[in-house]
Structure formats: C-alpha cells, structure tokens
Amino acid sequence: MTAGSAFELSARELEVARLVADGLANPAIASALFISVPTVKTHVSHILAKLGLESRVQLASWAAGRDLDPPTPPADSGPARHNHPPYRPAGRWHRIP
Numbered sequence: 001m002t003a004g005s006a007f008e009l010s011a012r013e014l015e016v017a018r019l020v021a022d023g024l025a026n027p028a029i030a031s032a033l034f035i036s037v038p039t040v041k042t043h044v045s046h047i048l049a050k051l052g053l054e055s056r057v058q059l060a061s062w063a064a065g066r067d068l069d070p071p072t073p074p075a076d077s078g079p080a081r082h083n084h085p086p087y088r089p090a091g092r093w094h095r096i097p
Contacts, residue, residue, distance in 0.1 A: 008050045008051070009047060009050060009051075012033075012043060013043055013046060013047050013050070014068055015033060016029060016033070016040060016043040016044060016047060017047055017059060017063050017068060018063065018068045019032060019033075020044065020047075020056050020059050020060060020063070021059065021060040021063035021064060021068070023060070026040045026041060026044070044056065044059075047059060
C-alpha cells in the first residue's frame with residue numbers, strides 16, 4: 001500500500017492528523033480545535049481515504065515519517081496588521097454628550 005502525500009490534505013486535515021499522531025482521541029481533538037466530535041470523525045475518514053490508509057495507527061505511522069508541524073513565520077515579520085476599521089456592532093455605538 002502506498003500512502004498519499006501531505007499536500008493532498010487541507011490545513012485542517014493536517015491539524016487533525018498531527019493530533020491523531022499525538023495519540024489524542026476524537027473528543028480531545030474536537031476540544032483542542034473547537035469543533036464537534038462528528039466533524040473530527042469526518043476529517044479522520046477523509047484523511048484515511050485521501051492517504052489510502054485503513055486505521056488511525058497507520059495514520060500515526062505515516063505522520064511519524066513526515067514533518068507535519070505548521071511553518072513558523074519569519075522572525076522579523078512583527079505583529080499582524082489589518083487594514084480595516086475596528087468592529088462596531090450596528091446600532092450599538094452612539095456619542096455620549
């Protein structure tokens with residue numbers, strides 16, 4: 001059996017794959033990523049199908065042979081800057097005399 005490439009996985013699937021490889025159960029993955037347990041199950045099944053794997057153990061083995069850590073930003077990038085005004089809920093802001 002030939003496992004697929006990490007490039008076939010979405011960013012979220014890579015996150016889930018990392019956590020499966022770390023030995024986390026579905027509820028723990030859901031909690032860590034702020035998603036539901038059924039969503040984790042869907043991600044895991046998609047990952048297994050994309051990579052041609054049959055189990056979480058195979059996924060953990062596949063992940064162990066690859067660098068799945070997210071890329072680190074350059075050291076001199078500084079804080080993120082946004083070009084939009086701060087959020088203000090409609091109808092809630094008024095001038096105080």
